[in-house]
Amino acid sequence: MNHYPLRWAGNTTRKIKQKGNITLSDFDAIIVGGGLAGLTTAYLLAKEGAEVLLIERGNFAGAKNMTGGRIYSHSLEKIIPDFAGEAPVERRITREKISLLTEDSGVTVDYASPGLAVQGQDSYSVLRADFDQWLAGKAEEAGAQMVTGIKVDDILLENGQVRGIIAGGDEMAADVTVLADGVNSLLAQKMGFREELPPNQVAVGVKEIIELPAAVIEDRFQCHGGEGTAWLFAGQPSGGKVGGGFLYTNKTSVSLGVVCTLSDLITGAATLPQLLENFKNHPSVAPLVTGGKMIEYSAHLVPEGGLTMLPQLFGAGVLVTGDAAGFCLNLGYMVRGMDLAIGSGECAARAIMAAKREGDFSAESLSRYKTALDESFIMAEMNLYKKFPHFMENTPRIFAGYPEMASDLMAQLFIVSGQQSQPLYKKAGSSMKTVGALNLILDALKGVRSL
Amino acid sequence: MSTVNVDEKLGVNKFHVDEGNAHIVLKDGPDLAEYHKLFLACPAGLYKIDDSGVLRFDYAGCLECGTCRVLCGKTILDKWEFPNGGMGVEFRYG
Numbered sequence: 083m084n085h086y087p088l089r090w091a092g093n094t095t096r097k098i099k100q101k102g103n104i105t106l107s108d109f110d111a112i113i114v115g116g117g118l119a120g121l122t123t124a125y126l127l128a129k130e131g132a133e134v135l136l137i138e139r140g141n142f143a144g145a146k147n148m149t150g151g152r153i154y155s156h157s158l159e160k161i162i163p164d165f166a167g168e169a170p171v172e173r174r175i176t177r178e179k180i181s182l183l184t185e186d187s188g189v190t191v192d193y194a195s196p197g198l199a200v201q202g203q204d205s206y207s208v209l210r211a212d213f214d215q216w217l218a219g220k221a222e223e224a225g226a227q228m229v230t231g232i233k234v235d236d237i238l239l240e241n242g243q244v245r246g247i248i249a250g251g252d253e254m255a256a257d258v259t260v261l262a263d264g265v266n267s268l269l270a271q272k273m274g275f276r277e278e279l280p281p282n283q284v285a286v287g288v289k290e291i292i293e294l295p296a297a298v299i300e301d302r303f304q305c306h307g308g309e310g311t312a313w314l315f316a317g318q319p320s321g322g323k324v325g326g327g328f329l330y331t332n333k334t335s336v337s338l339g340v341v342c343t344l345s346d347l348i349t350g351a352a353t354l355p356q357l358l359e360n361f362k363n364h365p366s367v368a369p370l371v372t373g374g375k376m377i378e379y380s381a382h383l384v385p386e387g388g389l390t391m392l393p394q395l396f397g398a399g400v401l402v403t404g405d406a407a408g409f410c411l412n413l414g415y416m417v418r419g420m421d422l423a424i425g426s427g428e429c430a431a432r433a434i435m436a437a438k439r440e441g442d443f444s445a446e447s448l449s450r451y452k453t454a455l456d457e458s459f460i461m462a463e464m465n466l467y468k469k470f471p472h473f474m475e476n477t478p479r480i481f482a483g484y485p486e487m488a489s490d491l492m493a494q495l496f497i498v499s500g501q502q503s504q505p506l507y508k509k510a511g512s513s514m515k516t517v518g519a520l521n522l523i524l525d526a527l528k529g530v531r532s533l
Numbered sequence: 534m535s536t537v538n539v540d541e542k543l544g545v546n547k548f549h550v551d552e553g554n555a556h557i558v559l560k561d562g563p564d565l566a567e568y569h570k571l572f573l574a575c576p577a578g579l580y581k582i583d584d585s586g587v588l589r590f591d592y593a594g595c596l597e598c599g600t601c602r603v604l605c606g607k608t609i610l611d612k613w614e615f616p617n618g619g620m621g622v623e624f625r626y627g
Contacts, residue, residue, distance in 0.1 A: 139615055139616075139618050139619075140619070140623065141549075141619050141623060144624070144627055145623045145624055145627075146597060146621075146622070146623075146624065147624065147627050148624055148627045149627065209626045209627050210624065210626075210627030211624050211625055211626055211627040212626075212627075213627075214627070230619075231618045231619030232618040232619075233615055233616075233617055233618040249618075250618070265599065266597075266598075266599040266602070266615075268614075268615070278602075278603065278606060278607070279599075279603045280603075281603055281604055284603055286574060286576055286598055286600045288576035290542070291626050335626070342574075344574060344600060344603055344604055347573060347574050348569075348570040348573050348574055348604065350573065352573070353537070353572065353573050353574075353575075353578060354573065354574055354575070354576050355537045355539045355542070355576060355577075355578050356536070356537045358537070359535065359536075359537035363535065376542065376545055377545060377625075377626065378545060378546060378624065378625060378626045378627075379539075379542040379543060379545060379546055379596075380546075380596060380622075380624055380626075380627065381576035381577065381596040381598040381600075382596075382598050383598050383599050383600065383603070
């Protein structure tokens with residue numbers, strides 16, 4: 083077993099306990115994982131004067147983190163008002179686009195509105211290496227201790243109570259351990275809080291970051307300085323499988339990627355990297371990124387099962403937050419994870435402070451976390467959209483069928499061959515024939531009901 | 534359509550490869566149907582099948598997404614762990 087030197091600032095008033103002596107805790111809380119959920123909890127606890135240790139396996143907070151992506155500001159705005167003024171956000175998103183792509187054509191909806199730019203209900207494209215390091219800096223400033231480059235191997239259990247963690251053979255004790263270790267939370271699996279992730283409830287996202295000058299981005303995506311576009315694509319990007327493509331504009335780069343549900347991806351013909359390559363070469367996409375230089379290639383799993391895939395969220399001395407808890411919403415036209423991670427991190431901090439005041443870290447005491455989640459936007463949204471993952475999975479026409487139908491209808495509207503034209507109702511009727519009018523109506527009803 | 538060269542893409546990334554300490558171990562003589570799932574789904578294209586049908590897998594270049602564990606952790610993988618602290622991919626942008 084490898085032993086790593088555990089180093090931190092050493093400004094804690096409490097001493098690190100000897101091995102085997104874990105009756106007293108070294109920390110009020112140990113947080114596993116320096117993503118947005120864990121960093122939020124660390125920041126809020128430290129601000130309240132709690133002794134917090136955050137352990138991150140990467141060489142810095144954010145080193146292992148990846149997003150599409152954009153963050154909806156509301157939950158962080160509540161914790162750090164005006165955060166976008168100081169945080170390394172990329173662009174405020176003021177233009178939303180959705181495209182249905184066939185192999186060679188595209189139909190696009192384009193929405194731009196000042197409403198997208200109102201503080202507190204706005205959203206920003208971000209790159210996580212920078213963004214997470216900024217939040218880590220805030221947490222450290224508030225007094226949280228950070229250890230990076232250390233992997234937590236196991237949970238320290240004593241009579242069913244979680245007492246801390248084991249890393250590189252060293253034990254560290256805390257009153258509460260927070261599992262904020264991401265979608266692949268092996269610790270939550272080891273604890274029996276969840277089974278292995280089912281392939282129909284997780285998607286894999288793969289992304290290229292393509293560098294382009296700011297002025298080129300603003301021209302190509304019709305945005306003012308500092309503002310940007312979010313763009314989701316259905317159809318061709320996922321090869322007609324459950325999934326889609328995405329594009330987000332950053333300051334001097336574009337994030338371009340494909341997301342596919344695992345269970346469906348493995349029934350296709352193309353590899354995931356090939357799907358991304360095909361998407362990048364699509365005639366509607368290629369001109370947007372031409373001349374750009376690929377500067378990073380990354381991938382990540384996305385928990386997409388919604389409410390049905392939530393694990394056990396708390397136990398004696400332990401809480402599960404963020405992606406580790408499956409807090410993510412994919413509504414097809416919108417993907418949310420980071421705002422939920424931050425919200426769950428806040429709920430965890432509140433529950434830990436209340437438990438600390440009472441000196442009670444039992445499961446019952448920490449059930450405050452679940453109560454806080456229930457009263458927050460998180461469980462409200464997870465409940466509201468609980469049927470949607472099932473709808474997407476069971477409506478293959480969204481990914482293969484409707485893009486072709488939309489394209490066919492547009493072709494009939496816009497392509498002039500010199501032959502006599504058909505009346506509009508006939509044009510629409512013939513486009514719908516492949517899918518079937520009844521399927522169209524049923525899918526629309528099911529879709530609307532699941533939203 | 535042009536055929537993708539994933540290795541070239543991985544080449545722009547920053548990796549701290551833990552030489553001689555594989556965090557993913559593939560079983561010997563893996564079931565081909567299972568392997569094919571990983572051939573399709575691994576975003577880093579690490580589960581290769583060459584022209585003569587020979588399987589080649591290398592953990593270097595892993596993006597640590599977990600796809601192979603979710604799909605085949607119970608079938609053709611002997612081990613899936615995170616790389617040791619500080620090792621593996623390091624996203625400079627993310």
